[in-house]
Amino acid sequence: DTPDDVLVIAQNIDDIVAIDPAQAYEFTSGELVTNLYDRLVQYDAEDPTVLAPGIATEWEVDAEAKTIAFTLRDDAVFNSGNPVTAEDVLFSLSRVIKLNLTPAFILAQLGWTPENVDDMVTADGNVVTVKYEGDFSPAFVLNVLAARPASIVDKALVMENEQDGDMGNAWLNANSAGSGPFELTGYTPGQMVRMAANEDYFKGAPAMSQVIIRHVAEAATQQLLLEQGDIDMARNLTPDQVASLSGDDVKVETFPQAAVHFLSFNQKTDSLTDPAVWEAARYLVDYTGMTDTIIKGQMEVHQAFWPKGFPGSYDETPFTYDPEKAMQILKDAGVETPIEVTLDVINAAPFTDMAQSLQASFADAGIDFEILPGTGAQVITKYRERTHEAMLLYWGPDFMDPHSNAKAFAYNSDNSDDNYQATTTWRNAWAVPDAMNEQTMAALSESDPEARLEMYRDLQAKVQESSPIVIMFQASYEVAMGADVTGYVNGATSDFVFYRLVDKE
Amino acid sequence: MSPRDWLLDDSPATLTQANLGRAWRMTTALLRNPLAVAGILIVLLLLATALFAPWIAPESPVGQNLRTRLLPPSAEHWMGTDELGRDIFSRVVYGSRITLMIVALVAVISAPLGLIIGAVAGYFGGWVDRVLMGVTDIFLSLPKLILALAFVAALGPGIENAIIAIAITAWPAYARIARAETLTFRNSEYIQAVRLVGGSHARIIFRHVLPLCTSSMIVRVTLDMAGIILTAAGLGFLGLGAQPPLPEWGAMISRGRTFILDQWWVATMPGFAIILVSLGFCFLGDGLRDVLDPKQGSEK
Amino acid sequence: MNETPLLEVEDLRVSFATPNGPVEVVKGLSFTLGREERLGIVGESGSGKSMTGRSILRLIRAPGKQTAKTLRFDGLDLMAQGNRQMRKVRGARISMIMQDPKFSLNPVMTIGEQIAEALRVHERLPRRDLRARVIEMLTSVRINDPGRVARMYPHEVSGGMGQRVMIAMMLIPRPQLLIADEPTSALDVSVQAQVLDLIEELVTGNGMGLILISHDLNLVARYCDRILVMNGGEVVEACAAQRLHEASHPYTRGLLAAQPRMEETRDELPVLDRSGGAGT
């Protein structure tokens, strides 16, 4: 069995590339950053849906001047013992922009560039003033500043370990320099992560003195380990494994997730450009058939791009599995069947099962999928090059603001090949109607929060009605753990996984 | 004269009779070996299953029924059902076709390739040998699954590509064997005799050297069938083999492995099928070796 | 001299199972060998000479089977001996020079080791004595520089040396009976004579019995007292060596006549009438 004050987790962590907050961009590294670092404002373990004070205790918005002034708390210290100062905040934010690694775009949205960032973020004593450019609502800006790359790092320690002007990037990929509830004490890629509690954490020391994440790729192995009591938590069990877990020693907790799963049609494929095909497709997904069986507990039906349970979500699910209706639609529109297309899918459970279910149900209406399973990297490479035909994939927001998804699903102002965008719309070569593009931008700058959310709901209804993207499900996440484990908090994305409150009774 | 006597006649009147006689003698020798008989029966079973799959299988191999998923073996579903409610027995039955195709194609591609490269290298020797064996060694020391993976990744996933990839990784071993064997008789007097009557190198390699390597190659290939099916299963495990919903045994096991603790039948039933077929080929290969190997067989 | 013969063989049979039923390759052979007698066995290839030799040591390999009404060596019923007892007889009391030294010597053991082994399995000797005996034996088969040869491997010695090594190995435990199966077939004429003279010398010197197997009639006649002529697994004629050229059996006569002579005048050599068609 595991020691009382150590939380042992089995998880597939081979997705980690980098753990420097300015570079980390994978699910698992997001979790680590959350537990190792603090941000000015953050969604916290007590309620991960509420934006709470972090390093800043309070903030003052000046929408006219487009600035927000943050007052820093004075009891926060880094693991190194250095106090967290405004100096560290300036350094951390400008460091992300200057390094310009992948997640930098999140902060760059605020109009920050390597040249101007030192003017945009300024300090006066323990007040940090953040300036932004562009028509954004302050709510959006706060969400951006709560995102992973805005984590505050220990300037003195980081610069001590700088190599070749990398601002400590290499060092931070093997160590941590934060003020968060945990400190990284060991990291072996593809093998294990070890974190020790920060006894001086400003919200109080975590109950667990250590958290150890072991890389266990095989789900069946995770199950065995959990049932044997050699781990406290198994993070990658399949729904069927979860269903068969028995005994009083283990329990399962379910967490709704922000990721949405969709089926999309590349508009470069002629046979998939007819809106009748888009519409028919919405009636050809066996929504409840899947959620009752192969993805039970892992996904629930959701047909709009912003997930349920978050401000601005649109929860209507007008479509059900109705092959007759789909056939009728295709017939009325004079679409010639059979249509033969390839369907790319990540080769892992439950995606291949879902693809096979889609294959079976679409075949009813004469749309024949040839399933092409591939590794994640392989599928994404193809997707990015827009060489796929149909794609079964999912999308998680970059930060918890509806714009993050609106931009991905309802905005594409330039569909040309060389205007590369990471959005779902561009990648499926869908030239979004101008009206919709304009509405997306308008929502972004709307400063009345309620009106803003309403605009997003409207956008979602429009995308739901007609687009080559069939949003089917919203993810949820089941974590199996020992019955004695309490206080595990898992918010809507991997950025919101908190070990701070975990205790073992 | 009974047909048996005709076959065993010491002085056959025609070439056909001579060849049939040889075949007959080998067959009877093979049939006297109990393990070889078991092997033959299993391989015949595989052939019959592949041929008559639609009549044997009670259900379609791809017909999903999500309400009857993961049922344990029962009278209705002899081997239970899988995660999409498909009848595993039917899938195993249809899967035999794919297995047979894998086995046949690899045997057709890599054995001849290895045979020719090895024979040419062994026959000519010198720098031809050095170059060809250098290439062979490179392929041999490249991790096998990785090479296959890379080729599948390059060619795109799919069962045909998986087979080609496996074939590409399998030939170096055959080439080495064929070369070693060629070396043992390339200077033999019957090969020199052909050169003396004016036979060209190509004629010697194809008409005289290759036939001598073939028998041991047959033996090797049948022995390797197990490995080939398992490599295909390995590729399936890594998702680069057959595309869903094709009932390829390796892919079935690989999908079933997360169920192995609670729904053991999903992975185990196709596993049994693989074991049975591999054993069949191994037994047959062992038997063939005993019959064909002049050192151990009855032929002098 | 002892009354009982050294070796008594009666109705010795060796058979092999083949696809077309069992085949007897030695068909009811009977003979006796007196002490210090030298018996020659001749016959064409495949007539069962080697099988006869091996069956005396009970060394017919697995698919083959041997039976005999009597197989008695020095009063000991060999057919009744277990494997363990047979091992005591082999080498120490009866040994056999194998037909082809190229295949009959262990390729990865030095010659010295192999000879020493023959001695060691029957006698416990200090290492130094063992070595001395090996060198002595090699010297007595006329091998120059025996110390060096003892350290050589079989592939490093010529055919003639191999034959002599084989002889040394089989003679070193001083057996009572030596079976020599074509001891000179691998040698050309000049070496042949040397080797045979050597065996002869050792036979007479040590007082052993000898069975000399060959298909060369002249050779057998020269070195033996008595000759058995075999054909197709049976003895077709037995005669004293001096009378070989008076042999009466047509087969024997045929063999004799078929040999070309040094001063050949015949235009054609007479050949045996072989209607039976015994292949090889």
Next chain:
Amino acid sequence: MATDATMAVRAGRSARGIGGFVIVTALTFLGLLAITFFIGRVVPIDPVLSVVGDRATQAQYDAARVAMGLDRPLVVQFFDYVWSVMQGDLGTSISTNRPVAVDLLRVFPATLEMATLGIIIGIVLGVPAGVWAATRRGEWVDQVMRVFALLGYSVPAFWLGLVGLAFFYAGLGWVAGPGRLDIFYEGLVPSRTNVMLIDAALAGDWTVFGNALSHLVLPASILGFFSLAFIARMTRSFMLDQLGQEFITTARVKGVPEWRVVWVHAFMPIRVPLITVIGLSYAALLEGSVMIETVFSWPGIGNYLTTALLNADMNAVLGATLVIGSVFILINKISDVLYRVLDPRSK
């Protein structure tokens, strides 16, 4: 009987032989790298994506591409790579963000440890089993051994691994579970060699040693079973060849006891091919343990290589291939040397 002249000729030849060996080995390596390199390029996975992730902007993407040197011609990239390898630099892995050499020093010993114990199990059980079966050819012992060995050929590794875990770890509790150490022991002994057993022994910590062994036994036994099958089969077949030779009869003629006939006369000549077989199956265990490593969460080179390839992490793929290729070549070289030492005929 070699005269001085022929001795000199021979010495010259072997010198040429060594030079030739070096050149051939170098060329083989170069070929190995070239093929691996170009395989890496045909894999339809964009290595830049592994670095910058799915959502990077075009500018970031381009910058990373240039930083990784992917904008230059392939041949230039290849020669650059070879040049830095010759200077001992294997580059940085893009999926672990660490020097490949550091990664390899971590993952290779893990596999080495498992495969070595595996091959030892395979040899200790396989060779006697093969010899035994050969001396009883056709008897039931032989048949059982053949079926058993063939089973080793046919059972999927991951199947056996999971069933073994469920049975011996979860069911009977005889062995420790997946991973190399229990969590409490993790980090207790300094990692000097990264081979747990050796590290623990060096530190004199026998509890850690016992725990590491308990983790190691099951995966190694399963690997051992695969090599056992192969080794036993080959041993049997080699032994049958030898037992059919005339010199075996010669040994029997001398009255050599049966055990000596089998283990000295028949077995000695097959040591060399057997070593080759063992070497090959050892190398195969090193590269072929991906499945077992996955099932047992064993941080080994098989897994490392596979993950790297699936992420188009070329430096890692090339580095790992180089290591495995070197092992192959090393093993070949060792068996060559042993061949010369053990088989007098080869001189």
Next chain:
Amino acid sequence: MTIPAISLKDVDISYGDTRVVRDVSFDVALGESFALVGESGSGKSTVLKAIAGLAPEWTGEISVLGKSRGHGMDRAFSENCQMVFQDPYASLHPRKTIDTVLNEPLAIHGIGRRSEKVIEMLAAVGLDRRFRFRFPHQLSGGQRQRVAIARALMLEPRVMLLDEPTSALDVSVQAEILNLLKRLRREQGLTYLMVTHNLPVVSFMCDRMAVMNKGRIVEIAPKTALYDGGFADPYSRELYAASGGNPGAEPDMVAPATKDPA
């Protein structure tokens, strides 16, 4: 005839770094039967192989029927000169029937009427037709050697190189083969170059002989030397004596054991 059938001048032959034959020169007249004798390993087979083009490393001059030989193999040569090997067990392909073996030379040279020619040739070497579709393992050593001779004769060569064609056979079979060779030579006017270490065979088959020792020809003597022991070289005399040749002895006599049993 002035052109010799085979002519060797100062031929040196080596395998790799070891020279096994030195300075060999001799001529064989057309229609003659010439023997090469000498102890094992003296290079007899090597000389034949060099003439046939199977031993690539030689220097000097070799010509056959007036045409000088290159180092390779050529078709025209194969029509004029053929070789029979020492070991009948090794010279036939184990998986080809006799018919295939005999057909092959005809096929290579594009000669027609193959079936009839094969039957004729089988008759010529004294093999029953029923052997035609057998495999080599179904033939005895003597029968195999006949097949090898038949194969060599298929292309109707004028020169035959015979490498100990009977040394692997026992006396009765040897007699059959020797008779056959003698008859064929008489009927077809062939030239033989024959290697053997059996002097009585030379006496039966050949007109002249060359004695080789350690890679050199030490003496070329006529057949009559075998009757009277008229050899000049000491090695030749030793060989002659070891073969049981003693001038004046009665031809029919088998030497009895001379030693007294103890």
